[in-house]
Amino acid sequence: MKTNSLSAWILAVRPYSLGNSVILVLIGSALAYTDHSFHWLPAVLCLVFAVLMQCTANLVNDLWDFLKGADKPDRLGPDRAFAKGYITLPAMKAGIAGFTLAACAAGIGLLVWALRAGILRYGGWELIAAGAACILFAYFYTAGPWPLAYHGLGDIAVILFFGLVPVGFTYYIQTGAWTWEVLVAALACGLVIDTMLMVNNFRDREEDARCNKRTIVVCLGAGVGRWGYFALGAAAVALCLTLLAGGRIWAALLPLPYLAAHTATWRKLLRIDHGDALNVCLGETARNIMLFGALLTIGILLG
Template sequence: MAEDKKIKTNSVKAWLLAARPKTLSGAAVPVMIGVALAYVDAIEYGTDSFSWIAALLCLFFAFAMQIDANFINDFFDFVNGTDDAETRLGPRRACAQGWVKLESMKKAIAITTCAACVIGLPLVYYGGLEMVLIGMICVVFAFLYTTYFSYQGLGDLLVLVFFGIVPVCCSYYVQLHTFTWQVFLASLACGMVIDALLIINNFRDRDNDREAGKNTIIVHLGAEAGLQLYIGVGVGAIILGGTFLMNGHILAFVFPFIYLVLHFITYLKIKRIYQGKALNLCLGETARNIFIYGVCVSVGLLLL
């Protein structure tokens, strides 16, 4: 608490904490995988259409949308009473702690939303007008996730779509103007890996969420089912990674087993700790594991 008092309202440090820079790895991983797949296939098809500018635009758009979603989540969870400075178990949030004023957060949401649109607009040149529709859907669901879907137990589905299918497939599409079954299955695997972060978050907050009327999948199914879901998404991602093996990308299939070992170790820690703020250690480990998965798949693709 003493540390909280040192953070001045609307200071640079306050905004950095509100942006949650550690979550940016989750935004980067799907783009990394989509770009790696596109780069390898561009070489295989003998096309010179691959553009690093388009790849960077996808990455920066993902970063902007992630920060925007974090601001939206911070604001609406506090307004709806889901975040409480006294009962919250997870990392402290800017609005709930008074680090950022509500009016300032409203303006920040407007700015980051516009910034994401400006960053993403040039992708129309590479991927066509359909990129406008994709961008609009991303913005709309960034709001709907916190304000509606997360309360209905549909947050995991949205993670699968917007941290798996959409970023991986779109990062590939803007390069080669198509996508394959391999890309789609890789996007599902990526979404499952990143969903582990939401699962551990909801597992930790299950009691508070139940009281707040936030019916996450963990609240619906219970803690034990949540544990099985956590280990299940990791194993499922590896199984889906068999598509790399069938397409000759042996290392892209083998390297992620490093991730699976780390994922299983984190699962055992979650099972042992089971509840309380101590689970935040597992939250950090899960974020690390996600990044390692992205590196393993991307490097595995590029090396062979």
């Protein structure tokens, strides 16, 4: 692969993972639509911001996992562009800065729209705080003197920034409110997306232990990875069932087929147990996340 080529950048931003950001904004927007408050422009800006911030986080992760020794050229997981030498250090730093600035531009657009719409409760400071938190998460998940992913906080960070924040603020920006149903849907999304981190950490547990990357699986043992993976998906479906209390029957029941797909992948994870063969489970997990997002979005729209 040619150094700093388009193909190298596509590999670096990990397009297979960007669907996570898409489904989060879709679910938040679907909830706003059923509450008669959907606005297409902030929904699009939320989507652009979420995707750009995920690209930023992926690039920072690509760079700093290599610098910290977690990603080596012979890693078990999918190829990393910087570790393979496909992107140079100056280009990677420039790319991170570029994606961050582009995300900030989308965030400023959101702030301007929301202020003009008069929909915010705290004068826009809540959006500034949320945007700043997203940027800090993107960087300090793997970078900095105390990276979250290296101190057992990766899963909490994913549930927060790939669940509660994007779904909640996508809804809030369009409605000026926050409901218990939004909280349930956002938390369910965070748990489902954390299954991808869990299977990654389960696969890499021996490498992570060698480089002192203290994930939950490294700290508490492989059993937590095996059973935690299943528990995350099952808990997400259980949370969706609570939407029955709000009369959202389809949103509660339609995600149930996801649990069957999730269970099948979990059983495969147990059989394989270790090695790069677990990348099959990683691919299936990405597919299952998209399935969950599609089913929950459709269920919300159906009522």
